[in-house]
Amino acid sequence: MTELARSERIVLNVGGVKYETYRSTLTAYPDTLLGTMFQDRNRILVHANKDNEYFIDRNGQAFRYILEYYRNGEVLWPNENFSENDTSQTYISRWEILREFDYFQIPFEIPNTLPTSEMLAKRLDGFMNALLECSFDIKFAFRTYMNIKFYDYSISGEENRPTMFVVNPYIDGAYKKLKPFESCGYTLSIFFKEEISAFMTASLSKLSCDIRKVKSPDCVVIRMYIRDNIDCEEILKHSVYKKLFLSCLQRIGKCSDFVYAKTILTMIVCRKYNLNIL
Structure with a gap:
């Protein structure tokens, strides 16, 4: 060649x-x-x-x-x-x-050793990091809490289980982060309950994490709560919409007719972003 x-x-x-x-x-x-x-x-x-x-x-x-x-x-x-x-x-x-x-005809040998404690520790670390990252997904979804349920279906009679875990309210980013742990989230939460809670609260001061076991159905509930309310006024200060609204008011001066001001603002937004909603 x-x-x-x-x-x-x-x-x-x-x-x-x-x-x-x-x-x-x-x-x-x-x-x-x-x-x-x-x-x-x-x-x-x-x-x-x-x-x-x-x-x-x-x-x-x-x-x-x-x-x-x-x-x-x-x-x-x-x-x-x-x-x-x-x-x-x-x-x-x-x-x-x-x-x-x-x-692809790749030669391989199936490993004949069980996962070591070091490998299991990496899985635990991955689980805790995934939970921590979910807190950011909660805030980006304009929420302050989320409940995560990991079910234990090792008990017989649960053949028709719908899923291994549930995220409520459903937040897509959080669900995807936790999906790889659906088969072990229950046992990890049971075995390392205190360590997980301590890690979460130590990582983010405004985050609280409560883990409890429920018997019927047999599951673990992880409740994550962010002690930081959604400040709409503060968000609007940084919003393009708010800035355009203030610009509109400056153009038309002090106007007592809010409907008229809103109409002018809508026209400005439509022109700026080439929208056709009027």
Whole structure:
């Protein structure tokens, strides 16, 4: 393979997720699917699309583990490397990765050791960080509280369970942060109740966190409360709408007709943002 070919960049569109690497990175492992596909001798058989991408209809999120093997020659597993408090990542199960390893012909050995205490500690840390980040989601949703329920379905007779956890009121950002912990949130909250509460209150002075166990149905309720009310007047001081309103009043002078002033303001906003609501 020529030096030019080795330095050629390859764009892989895997299930809609794009990855970029060098041809030489893939061909370094000729016994794998991609290593064979991008050999010089197979150029005539492999064609990029009009966007100069190679589309592969596989799991785009799990493919990062495949590419990690090509780049570093190591097989990584999600329970060792997934960071639950990193919302840029999507949780991938080990079963999903095994299927992709098999498809791309990546050699691997299934770990024969159980997770260590250090690995479990990382999972606990991820859970507490996710809870802490939920406090910001609460405030951005213009709320001051949120109740999180993690259910225990280890008891028989709960086959028709609707979900493993509930966020009330529903806040999308908070739900996504806690989703990776739906199967262990109950036990983590039971085992480390005091530590979690202490961590939350120590991290944010205006945040209180109460954790209690409920028997029927068997669940743990985490109540997060922010002792910081939504100050509408203070928010309006920094609002574009408020600034435009004040500008409008300055233009029309002291006006006792609020409806007229509001109409003028609406016209200004519509012109500024090219809106057609009048």
